[in-house]
Every structure is written in C-alpha cells, then in structure tokens.
Amino acid sequence: MKKKIAILMSVLLACSPAAAYAEEGLTEAQKETGFTEEVTLDVAMMWSLDSTTDAKSYALNNALERLKEDYPNITINYDGSVHDDYQTIMMTYMASDSLPDVFNVKGSWIPNMVANGQLGTIDEFLEADEEWASGFANNILFDMEYDGHYYGAPFQNLSCSLIVYNKEIYSSVGYDSFPQTWDELIDCFTKLQEAGYVPLGMGNSGQWVANSCVFGALGYRGAGDSWYSDIMNGTGDGFLDANMLQGVEKMAELSQFMNENMNSLDQFEVMPPYLKGEYASYVDGSWTFGTLIATADEDQSMVEKSGVAVFPAFEGGLGAGTTTPGGAAWGQAYNANLTGAKKEAARIFIKYISDEQWCMDLAEKGDFGGMSVDYDYSQTSPLVAEYVALKQTLTDSQQYDCHFDTSVIDAMNVGFQELLLGEITAEEWGRNVQDEYEMTLE
Amino acid sequence: MEQSKALVPKRKILFIYMFPSVALFLIFNLIPVVMAIYYSFFNWSGGKTMKFIGITNYIRLLQDGVFGKAIWNNLILAFFCVVFQVGIAFVISSLLCTKMLKCKAFHQFAIFMPVILAPVVVGFLWKIIYNADYGLLNFFLRAIGQEKLIQAWLDNPDIVMKAITIPIVWQWIGMYVVMLVSAMKNISGEIIESAVLDGANGIQRTLYITWPLVLDTVKVSIVLAVSGCMKLFEHIYIITGGGPGNASMVGAMYAYKTSFIKQKFGYGSTISVGIMLTSLTMVMLVNIIFGKGKKRYG
Numbered sequence: 001m002k003k004k005i006a007i008l009m010s011v012l013l014a015c016s017p018a019a020a021y022a023e024e025g026l027t028e029a030q031k032e033t034g035f036t037e038e039v040t041l042d043v044a045m046m047w048s049l050d051s052t053t054d055a056k057s058y059a060l061n062n063a064l065e066r067l068k069e070d071y072p073n074i075t076i077n078y079d080g081s082v083h084d085d086y087q088t089i090m091m092t093y094m095a096s097d098s099l100p101d102v103f104n105v106k107g108s109w110i111p112n113m114v115a116n117g118q119l120g121t122i123d124e125f126l127e128a129d130e131e132w133a134s135g136f137a138n139n140i141l142f143d144m145e146y147d148g149h150y151y152g153a154p155f156q157n158l159s160c161s162l163i164v165y166n167k168e169i170y171s172s173v174g175y176d177s178f179p180q181t182w183d184e185l186i187d188c189f190t191k192l193q194e195a196g197y198v199p200l201g202m203g204n205s206g207q208w209v210a211n212s213c214v215f216g217a218l219g220y221r222g223a224g225d226s227w228y229s230d231i232m233n234g235t236g237d238g239f240l241d242a243n244m245l246q247g248v249e250k251m252a253e254l255s256q257f258m259n260e261n262m263n264s265l266d267q268f269e270v271m272p273p274y275l276k277g278e279y280a281s282y283v284d285g286s287w288t289f290g291t292l293i294a295t296a297d298e299d300q301s302m303v304e305k306s307g308v309a310v311f312p313a314f315e316g317g318l319g320a321g322t323t324t325p326g327g328a329a330w331g332q333a334y335n336a337n338l339t340g341a342k343k344e345a346a347r348i349f350i351k352y353i354s355d356e357q358w359c360m361d362l363a364e365k366g367d368f369g370g371m372s373v374d375y376d377y378s379q380t381s382p383l384v385a386e387y388v389a390l391k392q393t394l395t396d397s398q399q400y401d402c403h404f405d406t407s408v409i410d411a412m413n414v415g416f417q418e419l420l421l422g423e424i425t426a427e428e429w430g431r432n433v434q435d436e437y438e439m440t441l442e
Numbered sequence: 443m444e445q446s447k448a449l450v451p452k453r454k455i456l457f458i459y460m461f462p463s464v465a466l467f468l469i470f471n472l473i474p475v476v477m478a479i480y481y482s483f484f485n486w487s488g489g490k491t492m493k494f495i496g497i498t499n500y501i502r503l504l505q506d507g508v509f510g511k512a513i514w515n516n517l518i519l520a521f522f523c524v525v526f527q528v529g530i531a532f533v534i535s536s537l538l539c540t541k542m543l544k545c546k547a548f549h550q551f552a553i554f555m556p557v558i559l560a561p562v563v564v565g566f567l568w569k570i571i572y573n574a575d576y577g578l579l580n581f582f583l584r585a586i587g588q589e590k591l592i593q594a595w596l597d598n599p600d601i602v603m604k605a606i607t608i609p610i611v612w613q614w615i616g617m618y619v620v621m622l623v624s625a626m627k628n629i630s631g632e633i634i635e636s637a638v639l640d641g642a643n644g645i646q647r648t649l650y651i652t653w654p655l656v657l658d659t660v661k662v663s664i665v666l667a668v669s670g671c672m673k674l675f676e677h678i679y680i681i682t683g684g685g686p687g688n689a690s691m692v693g694a695m696y697a698y699k700t701s702f703i704k705q706k707f708g709y710g711s712t713i714s715v716g717i718m719l720t721s722l723t724m725v726m727l728v729n730i731i732f733g734k735g736k737k738r739y740g
Contacts (some may be wrong), residue, residue, distance in 0.1 A: 006709055034490050081553070091701070094705075112705060116489025206683075260597060262597070417687045
C-alpha cells in the first residue's frame with residue numbers, strides 16, 4: 001500500500017510542474033472558460049476590414065484584436081463585402097447549402113434558413129452567459145426571434161427613418177426647428193425648393209432606402225400598429241389597406257421635393273451634396289452618422305450645423321409621429337451544422353462582435369450597438385448627441401422590410417421607385433404588391 | 443474516296459483528345475441547363491427544402507408582365523445592337539480596308555480597346571458618365587450651353603434603355619470590326635480591280651462586291667450580337683440594377699433578382715429556361731432570314 005501511495009505521489013509531483021507550465025501559456029480568458037482547442041472559423045460579414053468610413057469596420061477590427069489576444073487558438077478566416085453585395089453572396093451560399101460558420105443574418109432570412117436547417121439558435125448562448133444576454137433589450141431581440149427562438153445576436157440598434165437637416169438653411173426659410181406637422185413640412189419643403197435647394201435628398205439606387213427609411217415611417221403613420229400583425233398573419237386587407245395607403249400617398253407627395261436622381265444614387269452619395277449645402281436635408285437611418293462624419297473629414301462645420309428629426313404624423317393616419325422604425329434588423333448568427341469546439345468558438349466570437357466593448361467601439365464612431373452603453377456622444381459629434389436625445393423621446397415601430405417575405409419586399413421596393421417617379425399611383429402600387437403577397441400566402 | 447487508315451486516330455486517342463473539352467462543356471454548359479430545367483418544376487427557396495409543383499412556374503411565367511417587359515427590353519437591345527454594332531462595324535471595316543484612311547493602327551486600337559475591358563468596368567465607367575451631378579455628359583452639355591438637355595439620364599424610364607444601349611454598342615463594335623476586316627481582307631484583289639476598271643465607285647464596290655462576299659461573316663456577327671444581347675447582365679446590373687422600377691429590366695437580370703433577391707430559385711430557373719427558349723428562337727429566326735439571303739446571293 002505504502003508503495004502504491006509513493007508511486008502516486010511521485011506521478012503527481014512529476015505532473016504538477018507540467019500542468020503549471022501548460023497553465024502559464026494560457027490567457028486569462030482561456031483559463032476562465034477552459035477553451036483551448038485550435039479552431040478555424042469561416043466568417044462572412046457585410047463590412048470590409050479596411051474601410052475608413054464604416055464604424056462597424058472599426059469595431060470589427062478591434063473585436064478581432066481582442067479575440068486574438070484572449071483566444072489565440074481561434075483563427076478567423078474573414079470574408080468581408082458591402083451591404084448590398086453581401087445579400088447576394090449569402091443567398092448563393094444559402095442556395096448551395098454552404099453557409100460559412102459565422103455570418104450576419106437579416107430578420108427576413110430567418111424563417112427560410114430555419115426551415116432548411118441552416119441556422120443555429122442562440123438560445124443556449126444567451127442562457128450560458130446571462131451577463132451578456134441581459135445587455136439586449138427585448139425590442140432589440142424582437143427582429144431576431146422566430147417561432148419562439150432567437151437566431152442572431154443583435155449587433156446594432158437602428159432607427160431606420162431619420163431626416164438629417166441643415167438648421168441654418170431651414171432657418172433661412174423661417175423654420176428654426178424641424179416642422180412638427182405634415183402641412184408645415186410641405187410648406188417648409190416648398191419654400192426650400194423655391195430658395196433653390198433640394199429639400200429632401202435620398203439615395204435609393206439599392207431600392208431599399210425608400211422602403212426602410214421613408215415607407216417604414218409613413219406606412220406606420222398611416223396604418224398604426226395592427227397592419228403589421230395583419231400582414232404577418234395573413235389577415236386584413238393586406239397591401240390594399242386604406243390607412244396604410246395614405247402613407248404611400250404621402251410618399252408620392254414627397255417625391256416632388258426629392259433629388260431628381262434619387263434612383264441612381266446610393267445612400268452614401270447623397271452625403272457630398274448635403275455637405276456642400278445643395279441639399280437642405282436627406283433621409284437615411286441612424287447608420288448615417290458615422291459615415292457622414294467620416295465623409296466630412298476635417299471640415300465638420302456642416303455636420304455641426306445639422307439637426308436630426310423624424311417625419312411628422314399626418315391627419316387621418318392611425319400611427320403616432322413620435323415613432324421610428326427601429327430595432328436590430330440584423331444579427332450575428334452561426335451555421336446550424338457547427339458542433340463541439342467549433343460551436344463553442346462561434347459562441348465566443350459572436351459575443352466579441354456584439355458585447356459591450358463592441359458597442360463602445362461603435363459609439364466612438366457615432367454608431368450604435370445592440371446594447372445601451374454609457375457613452376458621452378457629444379465627444380463624437382453634437383449631431384450624434386442630438387440623435388441620442390431624440391431617440392429617448394421616440395418609440396420603435398416595426399421594420400417592415402426586416403420581417404416581410406423577401407419577394408414581397410422586392411415588389412414593394414420596385415414599386416416605390418415607380419411611385420416616386422410618378423409612373424404608378426399609390427393604389428396601383430398596393431395592387432402590385434398585393435399580387436406578390438397573395439402568392440406567398442398560397 | 444477511302445481515307446487512309448494511318449491518318450485516322452485510334453478511338454482511344456480521339457477520346458483522350460476530346461475528353462477535356464467535352465468534360466468542360468458538360469460541366470459548365472449542359473449540366474447547368476439540365477439542372478435549371480429540373481429546378482424549374484419546383485417551389486424552391488434555396489437550401490434543402492424543395493416542393494415539386496409541376497408546370498405551375500411555367501403557367502406563372504406566361505402571365506408574368508415583368509418577364510414580358512424584360513424580354514421586350516432584350517429584343518430592343520438586340521435590334522439596336524444588330525443595327526448599330528454590326529452596321530457601324532461594317533462601315534468602319536470598309537473604311538479600314540480602303541487606302542484613304544490614315545493611322546489605321548491607331549484607329550484599330552481605339553476601336554478594339556473597349557472589347558478587352560470587363561463589362562463591369564464599362565458599366566462603372568458609363569454610370570459615372572451619366573451621373574446627373576458630376577457626370578461627363580451633363581458637364582459637356584453645360585459646357586456647350588445646352589443646360590436644357592441636362593437631366594438624370596438613368597432615372598428617366600423613357601430614356602434609360604437608350605442610355606444603356608450606348609455603352610453596350612460602344613463596347614462590342616471592335617469585335618465585329620475585327621471579324622469583318624478579316625473577311626474583307628480575304629476578298630481577292632482581282633475582283634476589286636475588275637470593278638474599278640469597270641468604273642465602280644467606292645459605294646458601288648461596297649454594296650455590290652464587299653457586302654455579298656462578307657455576308658456569311660455578317661450573318662455570324664448578327665447571330666453573336668443577338669445571342670449576346672439575350673444573355674446581357676453585367677452592364678444592367680452595374681448601371682441601373684434593372685431600375686428605375688423595372689424600366690431597364692432584362693431577362694438575365696430578372697432571373698438573378700428572382701433567385702437571389704426574392705429567394706425564389708425555382709421560379710428563377712423557370713425564367714432562365716424562358717430566356718433560353720427565346721434566345722434559341724431568335725437565333726433560329728436569324729438563321730432562317732439570312733439562309734434565304736444566302737441563296738439569293740449564291
């Protein structure tokens with residue numbers, strides 16, 4: 001017996017320095033989680049790593065550095081692109097059932113990906129790390145929920161319909177603050193047009209801006225809360241709903257005040273004419289600030305003269321004017337085929353690209369992550385600080401183009417281009433989209 | 443006459459020689475076509491789940507106004523390409539084959555240069571030229587005092603297809619010039635000399651000698667122009683994306699949007715099959731029309 005104990009003690013003595021040595025090579029994070037396996041993750045996202053104007057690119061680079069320091073055993077194979085191209089790339093991956101390990105998922109893609117068994121739920125990730133999970137508010141997680149499960153970690157908090165306006169130019173036509181009613185808005189835009197400005201710039205070549213940034217607000221101003229549920233449940237008058245069509249009519253009314261080339265410019269190309277003072281205002285989402293500030297570069301005078309507002313309500317509409325379509329819209333997701341060490345690595349990486357530090361990095365560049373962080377936005381820009389104050393007075397309404405069927409969204413987008421050019425009326429737009437919608441119901 | 447057996451390669455050797463090209467053709471042409479036809483009978487949104495729906499997609503295709511408009515735009519493009527690409531190429535080729543034109547090497551280079559550019563590059567280039575704010579076209583119009591003509595060229599549904607036709611015609615003229623010049627250089631000098639001695643002037647020589655003798659090359663050029671226009675995609679994708687609305691939609695762009703934006707891969711395949719059938723019909727028509735012409739000149 002004594003001999004056995006002596007052998008055991010000798011083995012333990014021999015092993016302890018080796019164990020200590022092995023422990024020494026680990027980072028604090030690795031020691032904490034015990035995750036040391038060598039893993040390579042294929043990642044595809046809609047941000048390039050070398051962009052100088054994209055806040056997400058800045059935050060992503062920082063997140064990758066943090067991950068490398070904490071988990072040198074995780075290698076990231078990154079494939080970055082830009083928003084519009086990314087959607088095509090992902091559709092190709094999806095069709096060929098060859099999705100990367102970690103990727104950005106759009107809310108409207110989730111049902112189809114889940115039906116094909118391609119998207120893993122993050123429910124267990126949220127349960128495993130309550131501190132991280134508690135950072136996401138319910139309204140932010142809403143866009144990532146499908147059939148009682150969450151399929152993406154929110155990495156942004158969007159307000160999809162905002163008007164960035166030049167306070168000096170508005171003041172020159174008698175509006176010291178942004179118009180509060182629809183009639184005032186039309187009066188203001190008329191005066192701005194007479195003064196030689198483009199009252200409202202929009203870059204809709206990608207076709208989604210008119211939907212996300214204009215209809216998202218005006219559709220809600222017209223239809224109120226119930227229309228969204230009706231569409232999702234296949235009830236009500238669908239796209240022939242008279243209240244919702246009021247919003248479409250208001251869009252058509254606004255088109256006379258927009259830039260003539262709205263359908264051949266993208267959302268970034270409206271910023272230079274705005275910064276040159278040719279446009280009195282432009283419509284975009286809360287992602288605009290980081291790019292606007294970076295585009296203005298050293299001369300921030302026009303940004304400092306800028307204010308931010310939302311479309312006012314209009315008479316006869318059911319929705320309030322103190323809302324903006326908002327939420328996460330997109331999330332960080334992983335391939336359902338991942339198991340074991342790869343799945344754990346995906347969990348860790350997803351956390352790094354959605355956690356508080358990610359949000360702080362975005363805040364530094366004037367963008368907003370999926371968690372509320374304590375950050376003084378006035379040091380980024382007074383315009384961003386003004387938006388943060390405005391956001392506190394607003395409530396989020398649903399982002400239609402984040403939840404509706406993709407073919408319905410496309411029919412809406414194409415129709416909006418025609419509507420804004422005066423090619424079709426609001427009713428014709430409604431009928432065209434309704435045809436596509438009914439096909440999805442079948 | 444019986445062929446010498448020594449000149450006929452063995453079957454095995456023949457198979458080995460042909461295998462790479464046949465394999466490439468099967469992998470990149472025939473199999474995708476067969477797969478597209480197969481998928482066109484399914485309701486398929488990508489991934490593993492597919493539902494067989496018979497000819498429902500084809501019934502929908504026949505009632506689809508956007509598909510009709512897209513094919514109509516293809517046909518308009520094909521018409522302009524045949525008239526302007528092949529037409530201008532014939533005129534330029536005739537000039538290049540005369541002695542009156544100087545600096546031929548420079549002209550040939552300038553005309554052929556766009557052919558070597560990727561369609562994506564040409565698309566971007568012309569998108570910038572047409573830009574309403576800083577585009578070269580509006581800048582030029584402003585410079586010559588024609589402000590009234592300035593407009594957003596790509597935002598006007600009545601103009602956008604014409605605007606897109608110009609870069610497509612411009613890019614491919616060089617290719618047809620090369621084909622036609624090569625055909626014209628093969629015309630025997632004696633025939634031309636006889637015509638000159640008979641008193642035929644330049645236009646008469648072109649119409650009554652050059653044109654009939656290069657007609658086969660013209661026919662091939664027209665077939666290539668028509669089939670090229672039916673599968674056109676890159677220029678439209680870059681310049682307008684089929685917009686505004688569906689004003690510049692063409693068949694391939696519609697198939698792409700249906701598959702990759704709307705996530706309707708089954709119906710997207712049906713559209714592709716529809717484009718293929720239309721293209722084959724067009725090429726057959728060209729062959730029939732010019733087949734008759736050949737007899738007349740024969």
